[in-house]
Amino acid sequence: MTSQTTSQFAKPRIDVRALLGLYDPADTTDWGPIRAAQLNAGSQLAMFMLAANLVGAALITLNFAQLVPHWQLAGWSALVAAAGLMVAFRRLAARHRTERTATLKDVRDTMLDGVLLGTAWSIAPLLFGSQADAGAMLGLWAVLAVLIAASAGAMAALPFATIIFMTLVGGSAAALSALKLSPVLGAAWLLFTALLIIGCFSRGKALVVIRANEIAINERDETVSLLLREFEDKAADWLWEIDAQRRVSRANPRFAVSLGVDPMVINGMPFLQVLAGPAWDSGNFAPGLRDIAEKLKRREPFRDLLLPVIVDGDERWWEMTGSPRYSEDGSFCGFRGVMSDVTEARESQSKISRMARYDSLTGLPNRLLINETLAMAMSEAAKWNSRCAFMMIDLDRFKAVNDTLGHPVGDRLLMRVSERLRQLMSAKEMIGRLGGDEFAVVVRDATDSGAVERLAHTIIDVLSQPYEVDQHTLYIGASVGVAVGPRDGRTAEMLIRSADLALYRSKDAGGGVYHAYEPELHVQAEERRVLEMALRAALEKDEFHLMYQPVVQAGTGALMGFEALLRWTHPEFGNVSPAKFVPLAEEARLIAPIGEWVLRNACIEAARWDDPIRIAVNVSPEQLHNVEFAAFVASALRESGLHPDRLELEVTESVFMREGTAAVQTLEKILDLGVRLSLDDFGTGYSSLGYLSRTRFSSIKVDRSFVQGASKGNKEAIAIIRAVVALADSLGMATTAEGVETEDEHRMIQALGCSKVQGYYFGRPLPVVEARGLATRDSFGTTVAA
Structure with a gap:
């Protein structure tokens, strides 16, 4: 408020009505102290004005003593004296009450003072003027002029009351002059009175402005004093x-x-x-x-x-x-x-800095502090011509823990992991958490490459030991990638990139291993980047096509159906292997639109085949976790006209690894459409009978690795195939053996009880025209084998 008041009165903009006491303005200025200043200024000269009134009345009495009856002079003098005394005592009596603040009514009451005194003095020219000679007239004008001028100067603080007084007295003098002497003299009196009124108003306004600025300065001084006292009491x-x-x-x-x-x-x-x-x-x-x-x-x-x-x-x-x-x-x-x-x-500041540089969950350094430490280590290595290293660690199978047991258990597992890692560090290393299930180690002195490698293997071995968390025994692993600076990167960013590429290679190898950076990894990463960019445009450019591999009955060789296999032919790269672009599509989240394209086109082609030849289509977990996928399957069947019983969707066990998703509900909706389900690659992952109990599968596919192993006399592979066949028979499911390439393998599969066979022995993946021709035959013999 102090700043507002000071700025307001730096360039005075006083409302005339507020100055005169006619109304209370709704602004930020407190007019109470200002009105008090007006009243106090008027009360200070109250006795002076009383004396002026009494002396003026005495002079008028002496001036007209020989011309006007004494009783008239005595009565008028008594009236002036009574009015003057009343006004003086009123202002002096109210002084203590309006010393600090005054109301609008207090100022308005002074208007009565001006009316009372002005009326009393206006009687003199009107009553005595007609009886005056030239000398008496001059005396009357002199007294009235002095009285009006004195009022304009002394009582300017109360402008409205003073203006009323001057208007009444000056008006009566002007009327007397115009009537008795000349209109010009009357006009002169009016001009004289108007000038005094203007001067009174200007002086009254100046006094108000001065007081307002004094109030603002006092408020500012009080505020500064308070602040200084508070500063002295509390500041350091x-x-x-x-x-x-x-x-x-x-x-x-x-x-x-x-x-x-x-x-x-x-x-x-x-x-x-x-x-x-x-x-x-x-x-x-x-x-x-x-x-x-x-x-x-x-x-x-x-x-x-x-x-x-x-x-x-x-x-x-x-x-x-x-x-x-x-x-x-x-x-x-x-x-x-x-x-x-x-x-x-x-x-x-220290706490804020720590919060910004340390992970809130594990208490380990976070990405920011890791980067700062790595930059410092690289600077020291360049200074002393030595080496440093950066090690990236990614937990294997951690996502399965989060999905099955929930994030709270996952967080507690991360805390156990951080404790183990912290115990492995010496003064030369710093362990930190990059985020999620990724950790990093900055090795400040990596001149001994063997020690770095031993540390990487130790980390993998220690993190692979079982964990006891909330009465759960958990098994995870770790993959490690290492880059050495400045050999593998001249800057911290380049070294981190190199370690990330090495880690990516470890993950590609199945996890649980350690890889050091090699220049070829950067070339491969660049190839993957270019391939991903081309893959994103492949669907729009119609670079995909389908091949169809026959699936036959193991005993008779009769054609049961085809498996639709996706192929990509790029104008520059040529035929790109599915083993290369399918994982890339899954990583880049392109598998869903590509999978929909495969399903739609496979259904359209199968609708042209003779009944009951079926079409099998692989479906990714990403598609099944989409709640709209069942509706898409129904749409593809409806648009193609294919009977649902002729469509078989192949899913892998990984679709069941995420708990709390819509995958099982989606599969149930697909089964309600009449579509068949096949469990692919059974026995290669986290095989569990629980998966078979969750969904109504129509068949189980035996992976080609078991077929190849059984053909070489591997007892474990033979036992697994027999167990799968027995399990399928007990559940009313068919079994399909993949990767059958020779007649001996075919006979062996027959002997082991598989009901359907698929492999190069019966035919390689065929173009659409050849597959369409085979689909019209009644049987499929070995005569067309590759």
Whole structure:
């Protein structure tokens, strides 16, 4: 409010009605003290105006004593005296009540004073003027002119009451002059009265402006005083001053008390000794004190220098600013400055810095501190012509823990992992968490490459040990990628990129292994980037096509159906292997639109085949976790006209690894359409009978790795195939053996009880035209085998 008031009256804009006391303006100005100032100014001259009225009445009485009956003069004089006394006593009586503030009514009441006095004085020219000669007329004008002028000057603080008084008196004098002498003289009186009114109003306005500015200044001074008192009471800032010999010449008492020194004896003490405290005798000074001493010695100004100070055995941090002082003749007088206790601010800043650089879950350094530490390690390696290393760690199978047991268990597992990693670190390494299930190790000295490799293997072995979390025994693993600087990267960013490529290779190898960066990895990464860009445009450019591999009955060789296999032919890269682009499509989240294209086109083609030849289509977990996928399958069947019983969707066990998803519900909706389901690659992953109980599968596919193993006499492979066949028979499911390439393998599969066979022995994946031709035959023999 102080700033608003000050700015308002810096360029006065006083409302005329408010000045006259006609209304209370709705602005930010407090008019109560201003009105009080108006009333007090009027009361201060109340006795003067009373005397002026009495003297003026006496002069008029003497002037007309020989011309007007005495009783008229006596009556008029008594009226003027009574009015003057009444106005004077009213203003003096209200003075104590309006000393600090006054209401609008208080100002309005003074208008009655002006009416009363003006009426009393206006009687004189109207009553006595007709009986006056030239000399008496001049005397009357002189008294009235002096009285009006005195009122305009003395009573300008109450402009409305004064203007009423002057208007009545001046108007009566003008009327007398115009009627008895000449209109010109009457007009002169009106002009004289108008000028006095204008002057009275201007002076009254100036007085109000002055008072308003005084109020604003007082408010500002009070505010500043309050702030200063609060500052002195609560602030941790002190003024200090030293002489040319660096002795304390003037110091705030709080400064002395804060140091535990008697305020009475601190003046005259050496300034540096006061700051050093107990360390003064030992000479073990803080670097900040040495910096201050150097600045004082060189007579250089300084700002925001930090200094640790021991106060009552506790370390406090002070921030000091100072500048040299010189006398008028230019001689050096000493220093003057201010110091602040910034201990709390420094502690808060330290906490904020720690929060910004440490992981809230594990307490390990986070990505920011890891990057800073790596940059420092690389700088040191370049300085001393040595090596540093950066190691990236990714947990294997951690996502399955999160999906099956929930994120709280996953978080507690991450804490156990961080504890194990922290115990493996020496003074040369720093372990941190990048985020999620990724960790990193900065090896400051990697001159011994064998030690780095041993550390990587140790990390994998230690993290692969079982964990007991919330009564769950959990098994995870770790994959590690390592890059050595500056060989594998000249900057921290390049080294992290190299380690990430090495980690990617470890994950591609199945996890649980360690790989060091090789230049070929960068070439492969660039190839993957270019391939991904081409893959994103492949669907729009119609570069995909389908091949169809026959599936036959194991005993008779009759054609049962085809499996639709996706192929990609790029104009520059040629035929790209599915083993290369399908994982890339899954990683880039392109598998869903590509899978929909495959399903739609496979259904359209199968609708042209003879009944009951079926079409099998692989479906990714990403598609099944989409709640709209069942509706898409129904749409594809409806648009193609294919009977649902002729469509078989092949899913893998990985679709069941995510709990709390819509995959099982989606499969149930697909089964309700009449579509068949096949469990692909059974036995190669996390095989469990629970998967078979969750969904109504019509067949189980035996992976080609077991077929190849059984053909070589591998007892485990043979036992697995027999177990799968027995399991399928007991559940009323068919079994399909993949990868049958020779007649011996075919006979073996028949002997083991598989009901359907698929492989190169019966035919390679065929173009659409050849597959369409085979689909019209009644049987499929070995005569067309590759």
